[in-house]
Structures are given as structure tokens and as C-alpha cells.
Amino acid sequence: MPNRLADATSPYLLQHAHQPVDWWPWGDEAFAEARERNLPIMLSVGYAACHWCHVMAHESFDDPEVAKLLNENFVSIKVDREEHPDVDAVYMNATQAMTGQGGWPMTVFLTPDGAPFFAGTYFPPEPANGLPSFTQLVTALAKTWQQRHADVLASADQITAQLAELNTVPEPAEQPPTSRETLEALGKDYDMLHGGFGRAPKFPAAMVLDALLGKGDPTSLDMAQLTCENMARGGIHDQLAGGFHRYSVDEGWVVPHFEKMLYDNALLLGTYARAWRRTADHDPDKRALFERVIFGIVDWLRDEMTTENGGFASSLDADSVDIRGSVHEGIYYVWNPELLVDALGEEDAEFARDVFHVTTTGTFEHGNSTLQLRHVTDWPRLDRIVPRLKEVRSGRFRPARDDKVLASWNGLAIDSLVTAGMMFNRPDWVEMARRAADAVWSVHLVTDAGEGENDVPQLRRSSRDGVPGDSPAVTEDYGALALGFTKLAGALGDATWLERAAWLVDQADELFSADDGGFFDAGEDDLRFARPRDLSDNATPSGTATMVTALRTVGVLTGEARYGERADAAARTTWATVAAAPRFAGWSLADVLVMDEARRGLKLADVTIVVDEDDRMNQLVQAAWRMAPAGSAIVAAPAGTTGFGHLFNDRTQRDGQPTAYVCRGTVCFEPVTSYTELKTPLWSRC
Numbered sequence: 001m002p003n004r005l006a007d008a009t010s011p012y013l014l015q016h017a018h019q020p021v022d023w024w025p026w027g028d029e030a031f032a033e034a035r036e037r038n039l040p041i042m043l044s045v046g047y048a049a050c051h052w053c054h055v056m057a058h059e060s061f062d063d064p065e066v067a068k069l070l071n072e073n074f075v076s077i078k079v080d081r082e083e084h085p086d087v088d089a090v091y092m093n094a095t096q097a098m099t100g101q102g103g104w105p106m107t108v109f110l111t112p113d114g115a116p117f118f119a120g121t122y123f124p125p126e127p128a129n130g131l132p133s134f135t136q137l138v139t140a141l142a143k144t145w146q147q148r149h150a151d152v153l154a155s156a157d158q159i160t161a162q163l164a165e166l167n168t169v170p171e172p173a174e175q176p177p178t179s180r181e182t183l184e185a186l187g188k189d190y191d192m193l194h195g196g197f198g199r200a201p202k203f204p205a206a207m208v209l210d211a212l213l214g215k216g217d218p219t220s221l222d223m224a225q226l227t228c229e230n231m232a233r234g235g236i237h238d239q240l241a242g243g244f245h246r247y248s249v250d251e252g253w254v255v256p257h258f259e260k261m262l263y264d265n266a267l268l269l270g271t272y273a274r275a276w277r278r279t280a281d282h283d284p285d286k287r288a289l290f291e292r293v294i295f296g297i298v299d300w301l302r303d304e305m306t307t308e309n310g311g312f313a314s315s316l317d318a319d320s321v322d323i324r325g326s327v328h329e330g331i332y333y334v335w336n337p338e339l340l341v342d343a344l345g346e347e348d349a350e351f352a353r354d355v356f357h358v359t360t361t362g363t364f365e366h367g368n369s370t371l372q373l374r375h376v377t378d379w380p381r382l383d384r385i386v387p388r389l390k391e392v393r394s395g396r397f398r399p400a401r402d403d404k405v406l407a408s409w410n411g412l413a414i415d416s417l418v419t420a421g422m423m424f425n426r427p428d429w430v431e432m433a434r435r436a437a438d439a440v441w442s443v444h445l446v447t448d449a450g451e452g453e454n455d456v457p458q459l460r461r462s463s464r465d466g467v468p469g470d471s472p473a474v475t476e477d478y479g480a481l482a483l484g485f486t487k488l489a490g491a492l493g494d495a496t497w498l499e500r501a502a503w504l505v506d507q508a509d510e511l512f513s514a515d516d517g518g519f520f521d522a523g524e525d526d527l528r529f530a531r532p533r534d535l536s537d538n539a540t541p542s543g544t545a546t547m548v549t550a551l552r553t554v555g556v557l558t559g560e561a562r563y564g565e566r567a568d569a570a571a572r573t574t575w576a577t578v579a580a581a582p583r584f585a586g587w588s589l590a591d592v593l594v595m596d597e598a599r600r601g602l603k604l605a606d607v608t609i610v611v612d613e614d615d616r617m618n619q620l621v622q623a624a625w626r627m628a629p630a631g632s633a634i635v636a637a638p639a640g641t642t643g644f645g646h647l648f649n650d651r652t653q654r655d656g657q658p659t660a661y662v663c664r665g666t667v668c669f670e671p672v673t674s675y676t677e678l679k680t681p682l683w684s685r686c
Contacts, residue, residue: 009464010080011402012048016057020067023078026087027470031527034075034112040145040152041110042074042138043091047082048402049246049259049315051329052122053105058327059125060134069135073142074109081106082314082406083462083471086522089532094163095119109141114529115156160529169535170576172516176592177579183220185582186212194252195227197583201257203247204231206267207537207545207586213274214630215593221278228275229286232293235363235370238333239356240390241304242296244268246318254363255370258330258399259318262305262409263540266312269297270416273423277626288379294420298429301413304401309443309466310435311405312413320397332396334368335389336360343392348385355382404464407477408540410440414484418491422625422634425617430491437488440481441500443468459507474522475543478508482550486557490635493616495643501554502563508547509566518573519544535577536584544570545587552591556606556633559645571595594631601685603665605629608647609636611658620658623675627682 004024005017016023024030034041044061046053060066070076081088081104088106094116096102102121109118118141123134132140145152186208189197196202205227212224231237234253236245243265245256276290305313320332335358340349352358356371363369376382414433421429444460446468459473459481482504489497512519514533521532521543535542541549548567555563574588582589598604607624621636628634635644639652653659657673662681669681 005078008080009462009467009469010048010083010404011400011464012046012053012080012082013078015048015054016061016078019057019061020064020071021061021076022067022071023076025470026077026079026084026527028527030075030077031112031114037075038112039073039075040117040141041112041114042070042076043079043106043108043110044076045079045081045088045091045106045108046104047080047315048400049261049317050104051257051259051318052103054319054327056105056122056134060123063125066135066138069138069142073138073145075112082402083404083469085461085476086474086525086532087528089521089534090528090530091116091119093167093530093532094159095121097163097166098159111153111156114527115160116529117152117156117159163530167530167533169516169518169533169573170580172518172572173575173579176571176575176595177582179215179593179596182578182582182589182592183215186223187219189583190223191251195223195230196251196253200251201247201249202251202253203539204236204244204264204268205583205586206264206271207541208583208589209271209586210274210630211582211586211590211593213271213278214590216278216630225275225279225286228272228293229289232272232289233373235372237293237373238296238300239371239373240386240393241300242293242298243300243304244297254372256330257318258333260300260316261539262312262314262406263412265297265300266409266413266416267540269294269301269413270419272297273416273420274630277423289373294424298417298420298426298432301417302432306432307403307405307439307465309439310432311439311443311463312410312436313401313403314406314409315402317399317402320399322397328397330364330370331368332393332399334362334364334370336362336368340389343389344385348381348388351378351381352385352389404462404469405440405443406462407440407444407459407473408461408480408546410436411477411480411482411484412540415480415487418484418487419625422491422617422622425622427617430488433484434488434492437481437485437497444473456507459504472523475508475512475519476521476540476546478504478512479543479546479550480540482508482554483546486550486553486633489557489644490633491616493611493635493637493641495641498554498557498643501550502558505547505551505554505563505566512543514573516573517569519547519570535574535588536581537586537588541587542574542585544574545585545591548574548591549587552604552631553633556604557635557644557647559647590630594629597629598665602629602683603667603686605632605662605664605682606647607632607634607682608644608651608661608663609634609658610639610648610651610653610661611636613638615658618658619675620660620673620678623678624660624682627679629682632682 002017005013091108092102098119209224212220236248236253236256246259249255272293279287319327358369417429417433443463445457447457460468461471461473462469482501485497485501548571551563551567578585578588616636641648659671661671662669667686
């Protein structure tokens with residue numbers, strides 16, 4: 001019989017819907033049940049593409065005896081961390097503070113009021129590696145709750161008090177850190193051989209790369225471009241279908257953890273577009289490599305991640321399940337020499353073995369290799385081989401797709417698709433972005449029926465099959481969607497998207513503002529024991545950094561100074577984090593670097609291009625998107641267009657040609673009609 005998860009919009013929760021555990025979704029009813037029965041809560045947090053979540057589900061939660069033990073002694077709550085990042089953040093902080101480490105699956109035991117008293121991650125079915133079995137743990141905690149109830153409550157109170165002290169954010173700084181200090185700190189963590197930052201496991205650092213590319217000095221560019229090149233050539237990059245896996249288990253980007261996440265690829269699409277435009281024309285091989293990555297990510301988004309209504313699905317699993325039900329991590333993606341011969345024949349297989357570094361001993365498991373892209377001398381031959389390998393691979397057992405649509409991740413994808421589409425003159429990419437934006441706006445904006453005509457619509461974080469989930473949107477959802485919508489407004493010349501972006505940041509300001517001028521990461525919730533607020537990046541930019549970026553663009557395009565002032569106030573709350581750990585505050589660092597350049601005369605640019613109705617992607621527009629400094633706002637529309645503040649006031653075409661009007665701060669330059677003349681107003685200091 002299905003449990004209470006059967007009607008969930010989360011594929012992760014649905015994976016647990018037929019287990020014997022009496023699961024509850026996160027919500028008031030679960031906590032009321034715990035209080036009524038005076039039972040502790042077993043909170044299990046994971047996500048659909050998580051390999052070890054699947055392992056623990058099979059080993060423990062599928063077991064009727066384990067389920068019986070849980071059902072008698074606990075109220076069990078299952079949470080998809082992607083639907084409830086606020087819940088995940090609060091209890092991950094607790095887990096890391098209590099154990100010194102964190103990860104998923106996350107297993108936390110709570111009082112009926114939500115206070116944690118024991119935490120961990122994966123627990124095996126039998127004692128191993130210093131861990132008790134899950135059954136032993138559950139039995140011991142149930143006994144402790146029954147026999148030492150008051151002690152458990154006192155311990156939980158003490159833990160929450162200590163966590164409150166640990167989780168305070170720094171006071172807003174008076175001055176931002178200097179670019180020299182932050183870049184020197186980044187350099188200490190930089191891997192000069194392989195690129196990237198830190199040791200294994202190594203994650204794509206898209207936000208930090210964006211900051212370095214925006215800075216643009218030779219050292220910063222070298223760090224960013226070497227990282228982008230080595231990731232593009234590594235096994236972390238899907239050399240056949242495009243897109244990147246979650247992270248590399250080694251320092252050299254050879255063997256990934258194989259799940260493919262929308263947020264990684266949404267961010268990296270924009271990063272590689274910026275890396276491409278920063279790569280000199282005299283390095284055609286690198287430009288071709290980055291272009292291959294860009295087109296590959298878009299192909300992957302279109303072919304594998306687009307849902308029926310145009311939104312983008314959340315992830316592809318790391319695992320494949322064969323016809324016998326056996327789980328194989330990464331098996332969909334790896335090859336050995338024999339498999340290449342079967343797919344290509346001897347001659348082309350020999351070429352592929354060399355190009356992709358497929359060895360007899362293998363770089364992964366069981367003699368298999370991930371595909372790495374070595375130096376290619378015959379691109380046309382490679383272009384003939386890749387579709388054949390991709391077709392053969394498509395006959396394997398495919399990883400499952402988590403097809404829920406998340407607002408913030410779609411916002412990031414919209415932002416990058418528009419940026420890349422305008423740079424490469426691909427209106428079909430911009431149309432992909434528009435369809436995704438339409439899907440999220442039409443489905444995720446919900447007004448409760450029967451509450452009155454004047455109710456303000458509420459944004460939901462997730463949906464599936466066109467049905468919105470119950471989880472309220474969090475700060476990053478509002479900020480990322482607003483950012484994507486501003487890019488659409490500029491590319492389409494449609495102020496409707498700007499109006500929506502302004503509404504989103506206004507709502508976020510009302511819902512999430514903190515007393516110090518910054519933002520909380522989520523609204524208030526009586527079920528959590530704390531309200532999350534983290535000024536550092538995790539897998540995606542922090543909610544505050546995302547809001548700052550969106551506010552600045554909304555301010556430029558609307559001409560309303562209050563948005564820029566709000567961005568300045570929020571940015572100040574990030575400066576201490578940027579100074580202490582720039583590697584984990586990439587977009588906030590990018591904002592600091594842009595403001596540093598502005599103080600030295602390279603102020604933010606607003607670029608207004610007056611075009612014909614049917615000519616929004618001409619050479620002048622394309623040049624603006626390729627050349628404009630980081631942080632610039634670009635809009636192309638016919639003369640007389642309204643809804644963009646003063647940007648189109650008294651601005652017309654010159655000599656019947658598309659005409660660009662560039663202003664930098666309070667200084668405006670002479671309009672230009674040639675893309676060769678555009679660089680002067682875009683890059684002159686004033």
C-alpha cells in the first residue's frame with residue numbers, strides 16, 4: 001500500500017511512496033502527530049540523484065523489520081532537499097556542528113518541536129567502518145527517548161542554543177575587501193596543474209570563475225581559462241551528449257560523481273560563454289573547445305531536460321538500474337576498448353581510444369574508462385564518431401530523470417540561455433529561455449482560492465507535470481527568476497518581463513529582508529528550529545548574492561534608484577564573507593570586483609540599442625552582448641518602446657540604422673551605429 005508520499009510532486013519522495021515506513025511529508029500534520037503521540041521525529045533528507053540515498057533506501061527503508069521499528073517509535077519525515085532548501089540548510093548546519101561533517105542522505109532525530117538531538121548521514125544495515133547499524137541506532141535512540149526523556153529535551157535545548165551562537169552572520173563591513181586581497185586568497189587555493197580550487201573531490205567553481213572572468217586581468221583570465229579548459233577535456237564533462245556531471249572525485253577532473261544537475265549546467269553555460277568571449281582570437285583551439293561546450297550544454301538542455309511545458313527538469317541520476325533491478329553507478333557513461341570496437345569498428349575505435357583516453361586498464365572501475373578529450377587533430381572525424389557513440393550509448397539502461405521544475409534553477413538557466421543565445425545569434429536559445437520563463441510564471445505563481453480578490457499571489461518553489469508543489473519559494477527563487485527575466489526583457493525588448501522581475505525583487509524584499517540590510521534565505525516557519533541565513537555560496541550562489549545581482553539589473557533597466565540602493569545595502573552584508581573566504585562567495589566577489597572597477601572609472605554600463613521590430617539580433621546587438629563589461633544591462637527595442645524607464649526617451653535610429661546609446665553612470669557617450677565603434681563607449685573609463 002502506498003504511504004502519505006504517494007501524492008507528492010517530488011520524484012524523490014515518490015521513490016519512497018511504496019515503502020513500509022509510514023512516511024510523512026514535511027508539514028504541520030507530521031509535527032502534530034509527533035506531539036500527540038509524544039514521539040521523536042526521524043528526519044531523512046536527500047534528493048533523487050543521490051547514490052547513497054538510494055543505497056540506504058534499499059538497505060533500510062525497504063526492510064519491513066526496520067519499518068516496523070520506526071513506525072512504532074518515531075514519526076518519520078522524508079524531505080527532498082531540492083524542494084525544501086531551507087529545511088536542508090538548517091539541519092545540515094546542525095549535522096555538521098554535531099558531527100564535523102555532512103552530506104546526503106542526512107539523518108537527523110528531532111524532538112516533536114523540531115529541535116535536533118542526534119544527527120548523521122548514511123548508516124549501514126550492519127555495523128561497519130565505526131558506524132552502528134541503522135537498526136542499532138534506531139533502537140538505542142528509541143530506548144533513550146523512553147527512559148531518559150527529560151535528558152533528551154534538555155540536550156536538544158542546549159544544542160539549539162549553541163547552534164544559534166554558531167550561525168550568526170558577521171556585521172556588515174564598512175569597506176569592501178580590495179581586489180588584490182581577494183585574488184591573492186583565491187590564488188592560495190588554486191590548482192596550477194589541473195585548474196580549479198582545493199583538493200579532491202573537486203567541484204566546478206562556476207561562481208568564482210565568473211568573478212575571475214569579470215575581473216579580466218591576465219592572471220585572473222589564466223586561472224579561469226585553464227580551469228574551463230581542463231574541465232572541458234575531463235571526464236566530468238559528458239563528451240557525447242554535452243553537459244557536466246556534479247563533481248570530480250579526483251583532482252584532475254577524470255572520474256566524476258555521475259549525476260548531472262540542472263544548476264551546475266545552467267551556471268556553467270553562462271561561465272563558458274563569458275570564457276569564450278574572453279579568449280583571444282589568436283587561440284582558435286581554445287575558442288573551439290569552449291564553443292563545443294556551450295553548444296553541448298544547450299543540446300543537453302533541449303534534448304534531455306526540457307519538460308512538456310517548456311520548463312527544465314532538475315537532474316539526471318548517477319545510477320542506472322538494469323533489467324534485474326541491479327544498480328550500477330555511472331555505467332551509462334563509461335567505455336572500454338572492446339565496446340568502442342563494437343560501436344565503431346577497429347579503425348575508428350583506435351582513433352577514439354586515443355582521443356578519449358580509453359585504456360585497457362581503465363580510469364574508472366572494472367576496466368572501464370570515462371571519456372576525456374585529448375588533443376584533437378581531426379575534428380571532422382571526431383564529429384562523425386560522436387553521434388555514433390551517442391546512439392549506441394542510448395541503448396543502455398538510462399539514468400532516471402528527476403522531472404520536477406525548480407524556480408531558481410530555471411531562473412539560472414534562463415539567464416545563461418539568453419546570454420549565450422544573444423552572443424551566438426541563436427534566437428532558438430532565447431526562445432527556449434522564454435518558454436521556460438512562461439512555464440515557471442504560469443505554474444508557480446499561485447493564489448489560494450477563496451481568499452479574496454486582493455490576495456497577493458505566492459511563488460512556489462517547485463512543480464511537476466504542470467502542478468505546483470506546496471513548498472513556498474525561497475530567496476534564491478525570487479532572485480534567480482528576476483535575473484533571468486531581466487535578461488529576457490533586454491533580449492526581447494519586452495517590458496512585461498521587467499515588470500515581473502521588479503515584482504519578484506519587491507516581494508523578496510518584503511518577505512526576506514533582515515534588519516542589517518541583507519536577506520534571510522527563506523521566510524519564517526514555525527516548524528524549523530531556526531531561520532536559515534548563509535552568505536556563502538553552496539552549489540548555487542547565495543540567496544543574498546543572487547538578489548544583489550538581480551536588484552542591480554532591475555535598477556538600471558527601470559531607472560529607479562531605490563533598487564540600486566537596496567543592492568548596495570545587501571552587498572555590504574557580504575563583504576566580510578568575501579574577505580574571509582572568497583572561494584565560497586563567487587558572485588558576491590564578482591560584485592565587489594565590479595564596484596572596485598567602477599570606483600576606478602569603469603562604471604556599470606546601460607546599453608540601449610534602437611532597432612527595427614524584426615531586427616533584434618543584428619551585428620550591433622550581438623557585439624554589445626559579447627563586449628559589454630560585467631554587470632552591464634543591455635536592451636534592444638524599437639524607438640518609442642515604453643516600460644524601460646527613460647532608456648528610450650528621445651532615442652531614435654541614426655541614418656536608418658540600428659543605433660546604440662551607451663551610458664556609464666552619469667556619463668553618456670555619442671551614439672554609434674557600427675559594432676566596430678562600440679568598444680570605445682563600452683570600455684572607456686570616465
